[in-house]
Amino acid sequence: MDSRSKNLEEIRPDIPQAKxxxxxxxxxxxxxxxxxxxxxxxxxxxxxxxxNYIRKHKGAFYELSSDKKLDYIEHSxxxxxKFRNSLKGMVIGHFTVSEYxxxxxxxxxxxxxxxxxxxGRLKDxxxxxxxxxxx
Numbered sequence: 001m002d003s004r005s006k007n008l009e010e011i012r013p014d015i016p017q018a019k020x021x022x023x024x025x026x027x028x029x030x031x032x033x034x035x036x037x038x039x040x041x042x043x044x045x046x047x048x049x050x051x052n053y054i055r056k057h058k059g060a061f062y063e064l065s066s067d068k069k070l071d072y073i074e075h076s077x078x079x080x081x082k083f084r085n086s087l088k089g090m091v092i093g094h095f096t097v098s099e100y101x102x103x104x105x106x107x108x109x110x111x112x113x114x115x116x117x118x119x120g121r122l123k124d125x126x127x128x129x130x131x132x133x134x135x
Contacts, residue, residue: 005096012037
């Protein structure tokens with residue numbers, strides 16, 4: 001294993017509940033072994049990137065009800081292709097070369113899993129996206 005791959009794998013957080021079973025599909029295995037740890041590792045950056053996205057779109061997010069904020073998160077990632085590609089790049093950039101080659105085998109389905117996980121993570125932490133009022 002090259003040093004880049006070794007270093008990438010070492011910095012990923014361990015997620016005990018992301019089990020690997022022999023009867024899992026290849027996509028499920030990739031999700032639990034690669035995507036979950038990378039997305040967890042990138043969590044703080046993903047939140048800051050989404051805050052910047054909100055600011056660039058005139059802060060309309062802050063005026064929405066709680067339910068509409070969740071819809072906004074999902075809609076932004078699903079419909080804004082440039083933004084979605086940027087988020088994908090933040091995850092894919094942490095793949096090892098062998099993981100990238102596995103990813104290429106079924107990138108469409110894995111992209112869908114990846115973005116659903118990012119959407120879920122942002123929705124679960126919507127309170128961190130709130131505007132901070134300085135007193």
